[in-house]
Amino acid sequence: xxxxxxxxxxxxxxxxxxxxxxxxxxxxxxxxxxxxxxxxxxxxxxxxxxxxxxxxxxxxxxxxxxxxxxxxxxxxxxxxxxxxxxxxxxxxxxxxxxxxx
Amino acid sequence: xxxxxxxxxxxxxxxxxxxxxxxxxxxxxxxxxxxxxxxxxxxxxxxxxxxxxxxxxxxxxxxxxxxxxxxxxxxxxxxxxxxxxxxxxxxxxxxxxxxxxxxxxxxxxxxxxxxxxxxxxxxxxxxxxxxxxxxxxxxxxxxxxxxxxxxxxxxxxxxxxxxxxxxxxxxxxxxxxxxxxxxxxxxxxxxxxxxxxxxxxxxxxxxxxxxxxxxxxxxxxxxxxxxxxxxxxxxxxxxxxxxxxxxxxxxxxxxxxxxxxxxxxxxxxxxxxxxxxxxxxxxxx
Numbered sequence: 001x002x003x004x005x006x007x008x009x010x011x012x013x014x015x016x017x018x019x020x021x022x023x024x025x026x027x028x029x030x031x032x033x034x035x036x037x038x039x040x041x042x043x044x045x046x047x048x049x050x051x052x053x054x055x056x057x058x059x060x061x062x063x064x065x066x067x068x069x070x071x072x073x074x075x076x077x078x079x080x081x082x083x084x085x086x087x088x089x090x091x092x093x094x095x096x097x098x099x100x101x
Numbered sequence: 102x103x104x105x106x107x108x109x110x111x112x113x114x115x116x117x118x119x120x121x122x123x124x125x126x127x128x129x130x131x132x133x134x135x136x137x138x139x140x141x142x143x144x145x146x147x148x149x150x151x152x153x154x155x156x157x158x159x160x161x162x163x164x165x166x167x168x169x170x171x172x173x174x175x176x177x178x179x180x181x182x183x184x185x186x187x188x189x190x191x192x193x194x195x196x197x198x199x200x201x202x203x204x205x206x207x208x209x210x211x212x213x214x215x216x217x218x219x220x221x222x223x224x225x226x227x228x229x230x231x232x233x234x235x236x237x238x239x240x241x242x243x244x245x246x247x248x249x250x251x252x253x254x255x256x257x258x259x260x261x262x263x264x265x266x267x268x269x270x271x272x273x274x275x276x277x278x279x280x281x282x283x284x285x286x287x288x289x290x291x292x293x294x295x296x297x298x299x300x301x302x303x304x305x306x307x308x309x310x311x312x313x314x315x316x317x318x319x320x321x322x323x324x325x326x327x328x329x330x331x332x333x334x335x336x337x338x339x340x341x342x343x344x345x346x347x348x349x350x351x352x353x354x355x356x357x358x359x360x361x362x363x364x365x366x367x368x369x370x371x372x373x374x375x376x377x378x379x380x381x382x383x384x385x386x
Binding site: 023024027091092093094095096097098099100101 | 165167180182184186188190191193194199203205207208209210211215216217218219220221222223224
């Protein structure tokens with residue numbers, strides 16, 4: 001279960017580095033990366049690979065790093081500002097419940 | 102007539118004339134506080150046994166609308182809640198609010214004397230979310246009434262800075278329809294009718310300036326709502342549609358749909374006249 005969750009986050013990391021994630025999705029990813037060393041490490045590796053590829057293709061290395069770093073930082077700031085998607089908890093936690101007394 | 106036949110006749114008559122049951126949803130909206138819980142609003146919705154209750158709670162960042170329905174089963178009752186929630190998750194680059202919407206259903210079974218606690222924003226008690234664990238206490242009551250009666254609402258908002266609403270939802274069994282025929286600046290005498298949805302159509306003649314117009318009318322329920330929100334919250338519960346056609350059974354002239362709210366709605370007729378229909382709740386019986 002945990003592995004499949006990691007798999008999903010790795011897909012999200014891939015999409016984030018491609019610049020395909022929305023601000024909300026980036027915020028969720030930033031929140032997860034702050035607590036998951038495994039995914040944070042995977043993202044760093046991905047970033048290194050992409051920087052190496054960009055360098056070999058002749059793109060300016062610094063620009064790629066700044067652009068990707070800015071994207072994640074924006075997500076993190078957004079998360080801090082409004083608590084991320086669904087107010088910080090899981091969807092089920094934010095849903096109404098009925099308890100009988 | 103034998104004694105047994107007479108007894109069975111009496112019991113049959115008593116069943117036919119059995120008193121109606123009136124259902125009451127009694128609620129209190131309670132906000133947790135460090136010292137003691139605070140009541141933000143209280144109220145009650147009552148009506149026939151098939152009455153539903155719509156509850157709306159709004160904060161700056163969350164809107165919860167819920168439709169509650171009950172199904173009695175012996176001494177217990179099943180309470181179903183159809184929830185429609187909107188949460189603000191942020192702002193777009195242009196500064197417009199971004200919302201996420203969520204629809205779900207909750208179902209509990211309880212005894213008539215039990216209290217149901219509804220946590221519309223979730224009941225997490227951890228950290229900052231504990232302050233959001235606002236709850237609604239709901240007690241269901243039933244009383245025997247002399248007959249089917251109208252819905253009633255009592256609501257008191259203690260804290261006026263909160264947006265809390267309570268509504269009784271009852272699907273009308275009958276509707277009062279008042280018809281007028283309009284030609285230029287002349288209006289025919291109002292023609293009140295007591296109509297039942299989906300009953301056979303009836304023929305009505307309206308006279309204006311000596312000219313009679315004959316129409317075939319039938320009252321129907323509106324088509325199913327298109328959006329999930331409208332369906333979940335039964336927003337069209339008190340909407341009826343009046344189908345108007347010619348007596349010769351050819352093509353229908355049109356349909357007038359509206360709530361039972363005393364607002365006149367118009368339909369242009371091919372002969373240049375305008376038919377105005379006003380829908381309202383039927384009078385007391």
